[in-house]
Amino acid sequence: MMVTKREHWDEVYRTKAADSVSWYQPTPEPSLRALDELQLPATAALVDVGGGASSLVDCLIERGWSDLTVLDIAAPALDAAKARLRDDAARVAWVVADVTVWRPERHYDVWHDRAVFHFLTEAEQRIAYRHALEAATAPSSVVILATFAPDGPERCSGLPVRRYDAAALAAEFGSAFALEREWREEHTTPGGGRQSFQWCVFRRR
Numbered sequence: 340m341m342v343t344k345r346e347h348w349d350e351v352y353r354t355k356a357a358d359s360v361s362w363y364q365p366t367p368e369p370s371l372r373a374l375d376e377l378q379l380p381a382t383a384a385l386v387d388v389g390g391g392a393s394s395l396v397d398c399l400i401e402r403g404w405s406d407l408t409v410l411d412i413a414a415p416a417l418d419a420a421k422a423r424l425r426d427d428a429a430r431v432a433w434v435v436a437d438v439t440v441w442r443p444e445r446h447y448d449v450w451h452d453r454a455v456f457h458f459l460t461e462a463e464q465r466i467a468y469r470h471a472l473e474a475a476t477a478p479s480s481v482v483i484l485a486t487f488a489p490d491g492p493e494r495c496s497g498l499p500v501r502r503y504d505a506a507a508l509a510a511e512f513g514s515a516f517a518l519e520r521e522w523r524e525e526h527t528t529p530g531g532g533r534q535s536f537q538w539c540v541f542r543r544r
């Protein structure tokens with residue numbers, strides 16, 4: 340029987356502890372550093388696309404950010420984040436959706452995606468992602484994107500991924516988004532493995 344994307348991710352979050360998955364980071368350091376460098380006000384609106392159970396929102400709430408949205412295809416991922424945040428969960432907008440069919444109803448100053456875009460192995464999925472991105476952002480909005488680098492893993496969570504360097508990501512996002520900064524990161528998984536990530540910061544023209 341064919342397992343849908345949603346069923347796959349629901350099962351991952353139902354069966355694995357949040358701190359045991361390969362993408363777990365105790366603190367989302369690269370994202371926080373990127374946001375610090377952008378010197379955005381705490382009133383900036385941020386959407387964490389495919390945010391899963393990441394603690395990025397916890398860190399941003401602690402820093403006084405007040406307009407936070409987390410979107411994920413897997414409801415159990417968001418449930419884990421909400422349970423961890425307790426009362427603070429009410430300060431976040433939670434959206435269960437597949438980003439490739441999401442129709443955002445507003446604009447965000449920051450679109451953050453760590454390790455989601457690289458799962459879109461079909462060209463049509465990437466076009467659909469870009470439609471959501473374009474609908475959710477406005478000129479000057481910032482996109483913080485992390486994918487596996489060319490020497491990163493070929494699969495994640497049992498699924499094939501597409502790997503990118505900065506030039507390949509810039510080519511994907513086209514002329515509407517200017518590449519402002521890029522760097523590589525070696526992520527250490529909870530099991531002690533190493534994974535090369537490519538990070539890019541784009542600004543919508």
Ligand SMILES: C[S@@+](CC[C@H](N)C(=O)[O-])C[C@H]1O[C@@H](n2cnc3c(N)ncnc32)[C@H](O)[C@@H]1O
Pocket residue numbers: 344348362363364388389390391392393410411412413416436437438439452453454455458495
């Ligand atoms: C590798 S995890 C990264 C989670 C989080 N960004 C982090 O850094 O901890 C990928 C996440 O993307 C979500 N995801 C996968 N495909 C998606 C899609 N098409 N739309 C929305 N979320 C998706 C998964 O449920 C999962 O939470």
